[in-house]
Amino acid sequence: MSLLELARLLAGRGYSERVASAYVEVVTFASADEIVAMLEVMLEEDWIGLPVWARNLAFRLACLQRPEDVELLRVAANDLHAFGPDWDAVAGELHRRADRLEAGQEESLP
Helix, strand or coil: CCHHHHHHHHHCCCCCHHHHHHHHHHHHCCCHHHHHHHHHHHHHHCCCCCCHHHHHHHHHHHHHHCCCCHHHHHHHHHHHHHCCCCCHHHHHHHHHHHHHHHCCCCCCCC
């Protein structure tokens, strides 16, 4: 099953521990492109449908794969703010990192 299909199940009536486990396994090994594409579709289809833990995991893994993607960092930070305040400090750091990268004040990773 694809990452998008699993995400749709998590967001709908197909949620189960088995689906959640499969989602974790698939998202863990997905490329940043796959993760971002899934998030874009899910957020457009049903902004609040994907469980917070599933979206946080997806954004975290995508940001780890693309640590210099300013747009992704900002989208992830905004998403965290929407479901805070538990993650406000993390969201703030993502925004600051994006600002530093955009200003050229942070060195690129090798």
